Amino acid sequence: MRLIAPFLVSLGLLVPVVAHGQDAALAAFNAWCFKAGQTADGIRARMERDTASPLPFDLTFWDVSIEPTSHDIPAGVERRCEVSFSGNHTEQAVQALRRQMATPPVFGTVIPLPATHSAEPGTVLIEGRELLRGRVAVVHVGRRNDQTFLAVDRLFDGLGLPREG
Numbered sequence: 512m513r514l515i516a517p518f519l520v521s522l523g524l525l526v527p528v529v530a531h532g533q534d535a536a537l538a539a540f541n542a543w544c545f546k547a548g549q550t551a552d553g554i555r556a557r558m559e560r561d562t563a564s565p566l567p568f569d570l571t572f573w574d575v576s577i578e579p580t581s582h583d584i585p586a587g588v589e590r591r592c593e594v595s596f597s598g599n600h601t602e603q604a605v606q607a608l609r610r611q612m613a614t615p616p617v618f619g620t621v622i623p624l625p626a627t628h629s630a631e632p633g634t635v636l637i638e639g640r641e642l643l644r645g646r647v648a649v650v651h652v653g654r655r656n657d658q659t660f661l662a663v664d665r666l667f668d669g670l671g672l673p674r675e676g
Contacts, residue, residue, distance in 0.1 A: 533659070536568035536596040537604060540661045541611040544592035545618060550578055554592070568596040569658075574665075587627035587670045593662035600659040601635040604652045608636070608661060612650070619648060625671030628664070631655070639671060647671030 539558040551572050573580035574590040612618035619640030633654035640648045651662040
């Protein structure tokens, strides 16, 4: 197999997907942070499989609808998936996020920012998104501590929807 694998790679039949730094973070975020039904260990394992082990970026993930967490949970937030990495790459992060949210199935429709969230220093994008079945998510891109971050929070059922009339 040692001789076959390099030959297959040279033919383009077996191409390992390994990215580093910002590219790995953006690809992992878009591939996994929008998928429901994941555990912290599961999402980390999937990201490590897709990028490299250990991850070349920081990952924060919890979903209290599936498993308990030791993270401090902001009021109203049921699930968080966030990646962060060194440097100022907010423009690339926003572009990658916009492409992902527009890819079918489209990630919700823009709604006013729920009261559970606000822009923090370094924010370049933050918006509420109405999801299927009346759920709400908040997407957030910015900089903190010389790192770029991308986050998506899903709120508890019934929170964050705009009030009518």
